[in-house]
Each structure stands twice: as structure tokens, then as C-alpha cells.
Amino acid sequence: MDTDIGFKAALEEAKQGASEGGVPIGACLVSAEGKILGRGHNMRIQKGSATIHAEISALENAGRLPASAYKGATMYTTLSPCDMCTGACILYKVKRVVLGENKTFVGGEEHLQRKGIEVVNLKNAECEELMKKFVEERPGDWYEDIGEGSK
Amino acid sequence: MDTDIGFKAALEEAKQGASEGGVPIGACLVSAEGKILGRGHNMRIQKGSATIHAEISALENAGRLPASAYKGATMYTTLSPCDMCTGACILYKVKRVVLGENKTFVGGEEHLQRKGIEVVNLKNAECEELMKKFVEERPGDWYEDIGEGSK
Numbered sequence: 419m420d421t422d423i424g425f426k427a428a429l430e431e432a433k434q435g436a437s438e439g440g441v442p443i444g445a446c447l448v449s450a451e452g453k454i455l456g457r458g459h460n461m462r463i464q465k466g467s468a469t470i471h472a473e474i475s476a477l478e479n480a481g482r483l484p485a486s487a488y489k490g491a492t493m494y495t496t497l498s499p500c501d502m503c504t505g506a507c508i509l510y511k512v513k514r515v516v517l518g519e520n521k522t523f524v525g526g527e528e529h530l531q532r533k534g535i536e537v538v539n540l541k542n543a544e545c546e547e548l549m550k551k552f553v554e555e556r557p558g559d560w561y562e563d564i565g566e567g568s569k
Numbered sequence: 570m571d572t573d574i575g576f577k578a579a580l581e582e583a584k585q586g587a588s589e590g591g592v593p594i595g596a597c598l599v600s601a602e603g604k605i606l607g608r609g610h611n612m613r614i615q616k617g618s619a620t621i622h623a624e625i626s627a628l629e630n631a632g633r634l635p636a637s638a639y640k641g642a643t644m645y646t647t648l649s650p651c652d653m654c655t656g657a658c659i660l661y662k663v664k665r666v667v668l669g670e671n672k673t674f675v676g677g678e679e680h681l682q683r684k685g686i687e688v689v690n691l692k693n694a695e696c697e698e699l700m701k702k703f704v705e706e707r708p709g710d711w712y713e714d715i716g717e718g719s720k
Contacts, residue, residue, distance in 0.1 A: 462633060466632055466633050467629060467633070468628050468629055468631060468632065468633055468634065468661075469620070469625050469628050469629045469657065470629075474620050474625075477619050477620050478618060478619055478620045478621075480619060481617055481619065482613060482617050482618070482619055482713065483619065483713075484713055484718070485712065485713065485716050485717050485718045486718060488716065500656070500660050501656040501657070501659040501660040502653065502656040502657040502659075502660045503656070504656050505651070505652040505653040505654070505655050505656025505657065505659075505677065506620065506652070506653040506656065508652040508653075508656075509651050509652040509653045509715070509716045510619075510716045511716055526656065529680070561636065562633065562634075562635055562636065564660070565636050565639065565660045565661045565662055566636050567635070567636045567637060
């Protein structure tokens, strides 16, 4: 079992988002057995959506599942999860959140840990680069996505 | 300005959800000026969705908005918000969450307050009754919605 399939898929999703002109963040939910349950990317620009962040997209694409399906699961995401996506991981009680980077943005990592969810930061340069470019080129879209005014 | 329009709309949404055979929870996001920005209801059953809870639905139906649009806003919901919906309210920094009841389920109320968001519980009998009936008749669907095994 290769646990890296989740991060690889999340990064592919982030790049797909970038190629669509969207916020370049991807995510992938992997079961305890190492099976991809769902993957997706941020759809703010593509769908005019305020809620389809990458992790929400991955959970949504996984479809309706019983609580048992999330047991021992890992949420891979290319960026530290915002408060909403943090809450979604807590709701479904995933075991672990593996994030690509938190240099661009630090989300609910402490809250995840407080709830007993393991947090791993890969400090991945490709994830950082995707976000650096996006924030520099389109600060308005980025700050809107995290509920902040443009800076 | 009638601040009750938000709760009225949320309750209508919950009843609409019930009439569709869905989880009977509704929500409505109202701006500081008293304008309805978005309203919606839980779509787990109707759309096979793991993420379209009532508050997410209201935020999604409000569409893409700048951070300023949420300033001073109130999220009305017929039930105490789960961790995901709590996080969504924190992400967009609404001022207040008004909930119909928390007898059926207590969500992230403390976390909201910790983040400086006011929480008001209306202890509404109609909201309680809608959920009581649903949980009694369809416990499996209900526990799935809150990420719990059937009890």
C-alpha cells in the first residue's frame, strides 16, 4: 500500500484547478485501507462557489458514506485547511490530515489536534509555488476565498 | 427591519426539506442590513451529498461574495450547527448564529463563542418536533449526517 497516492492525487487536483484558472488547491480522501474515496479541487472561480473548497470537494465527490468509511481515513490537502474544511474533517472524524504547506496560510491545525486528529505538514515546494503565484497574481480572489478583505 | 425574517426562512427551508424526504434542517444568511443573502436546506438525501448541510447550502446559494458582505451578518439555522457548519461561519466571520434548538444535537456552539461569534438559542418547539420525528423514523440517515454510527 502506497500512502503517497493521496498526496499525489491532491497535487494533481491543485494543478488541474490552476489550469482551469481557479484557486490552485487540491485534496484527496484516502481510506484506512489506502483506497481513494474522493478527490477534488477548489471550485470558487469555476462554479462561483463560496463553499466548494478542495477538502469539501473531495468529501462531496466521495458521496454519502456511513461513519465507518471515514474511520482511519486521511485527508490529503495541498494547503493548511481553513476553518470550514477543518470542521468538515472533525465532523467525519478522519484520523489524519496531511497538508502540502502552511507557508501561504495557516488554518485550523491546532483545532484539529485538539480534537485528536494527527496533522502532518509536508512543506512541499510545489504546493508553495502554486499558491505563491496565485496570491501574487490574483490577491482579490485569494482573500475572498479565506473570507478576508484584500490586503 | 424585521430580524425574524431569517428564522422564518430557515424554518420554511427545514419544512421544505422534510417535504422532500430529506433531513429537516434549514438555514438562512441575513446581512447586517437585514437582507437575505442566501437560504437553503440539508440535501444529503436529495442529492446524495455529504457536505450540503443547511448552513453550507445557504452560504452556497448566497454565491461568491467579498468578505465585507458577511460583516455583521447572522446565520439562522434550525439546529445547532455541526463542526463543518460551525467552521464555515467562522471562515466568513458572521457576527451571530441564531439556532432553532440544540435538544437534538449540540454542535460547535462553544467554538463559535471562543471565536467571538454570538450564539442565540431560540429553543423553538417546531424545530425540535421536526428533528424528533426524523430521528425516530430514520435514525440511520440522521447518524450518517453527523458522522456517527447508528445508535
